[in-house]
Amino acid sequence: MIKLRTLSKKMPTKDEGIFYKEIVNENDKVVDKIFLIRYRENYSDKQMTIGKFSEGIRLEFCKAKRIEILNKIKHGEYVGKKYKITFYEVFKKYIQWAQNNKKTWKQDDNAFEFHFKELRNFDLRHLKPEVFESLKQKKLEQGYKPRTVQYILGLARQIINYAINNDLILNYTNPISKGKVKMPVYDNKQIGFLTKDQAKKLLETLKENKYPLSYRLTVLLLYSGARFSEVASLTWDDIDFNNRLIYFKSNKNGNDRKVYIPDVAMDVLNDLYNEKSSNFVIPSRNGKQLIQMPKQWQKTVDKLLPNNDKAGKYRITVHSLRHTHASWMAISGISILHIKEQLGHKKLDMTMRYSHLIPNERHESTQVIFDSL
Structure with a gap:
């Protein structure tokens, strides 16, 4: 039985993102090659094995396959394992931006830690309007004033907008966008005061x-x-x-x-x-x-x-x-x-x-x- 082995070194082709590895026999003679493509998905380098030359895989097929994958990514269709980005991961990027752009970034930092503990590890795509409706009701029942609850929901909306505007997530609509979650109403004309x-x-x-x-x-x-x-x-x-x-x-x-x-x-x-x-x-x-x-x-x-x-x-x-x-x-x-x-x-x-x-x-x-x- 002929023993074959695949060399670890990837050899580039004339086309971007397409490589191959040589397959050799016991005498180190090249007898076949296996094609691979590389691409970026959600800011991570990914690699996919396409197939062997002996199985009919050619450079043009690899090139077409890579273009197909890149188009899917562009339109928000995940190619491999579905990428998960958590609410907390987005917040970490948001707060780095806020430190240089918002005077109240410390307030945002503390509020996230205090009010969003239960949502930290949620996949962003699982944060639907009903999640924030439930959060709104919970905070009101805990005695928080409508204006405070408005701030909490507004912070969540800002964080998610940051993710959308910076392409951290594709084909996703903010669940707290206008009309999806009704903000609690407060009367800013309250003038009760102490004697x-x-x-x-x-x-x-x-x-x-x-x-x-x-x-x-x-x-x-x-x-x-x-x-x-x-x-x-x-x-x-x-x-x-x-x-x-x-x-x-x-x-x-x-x-x-x-x-x-x-x-x-x-x-x-x-x-x-x-x-x-x-x-x-x-x-x-x-x-x-x-x-x-x-x-x-x-x-x-x-x-x-x-x-x-x-x-x-x-x-x-x-x-x-x-x-x-x-x-x-x-x-x-x-x-x-x-x-x-x-x-x-x-x-x-x-x-x-x-x-x-x-x-x-x-x-x-x-x-x-x-x-x-």
Whole structure:
């Protein structure tokens, strides 16, 4: 019986991507050859054996076969084993892009780790609209506000769009594209706010119950009027102790601005600085950026304020601390333009919700003028 063996060295042909290996006998004489083709599929080099010369395989047949395979790949038809790209693999590429293109990339990084644990290893093609509908309902049932759930779904949509736009996946429609998953509706005109007595009682309760994280966050949010995400992303470079100013960077939701630090907030910042373990002013336990208020905060507020959990859009929530700050400014007679600057609103109509709280000098002037006639 003649023993044949295939040499390992691949020999190139005159055509791109087509090779052959020589088959030799016991005397190392070439008696046949086997053709192979190479191509790229989903950014990976692939190789396919076509057949032997002795079986009638010729160069033209290999060339036609390779063109056929490349056309299939171009139109999203997988040639060999179906390529799997997970949601997490796409996210890793997305976050590398975001680090150079988004100021809020750290927020995206933390949100993915926190909210998409169950979807990390999903093949992207298995992420259908019903998967995100289920995620939406779950987050709402867990007590997350509609606007927060909008952000979660929006982040998923951005990640998948990145995969589509960069050809990480072919012939795939974003399952969260317009109309496929209905975004939860929120009322951004909510203006429930704390009275000064209620705010004082809340701070005292948090302090007495030894909730230092909730207490410190409440002070900084209440006395700065900033959004939670803005306070959570503060670093020590943003704190000017000498001039008693906090610098909030611009983002897609607001303008950059500097806010004065009152005594109570200054005391909190001094304590935090003395305990500094991270460049974040108020880091999470692992030194990263916080992504939400501690859960006991809302429980404390609901217990402190009768029927607060049934108050609907007027329920006092974390974001109400910002409304409280702005409302107190308006009640004190601060102009609407100064409130706009303090809150970092991009448009004046966002600030106008507080205008009815400002003492109406127009009415007083009208009274002086016309009552004397």
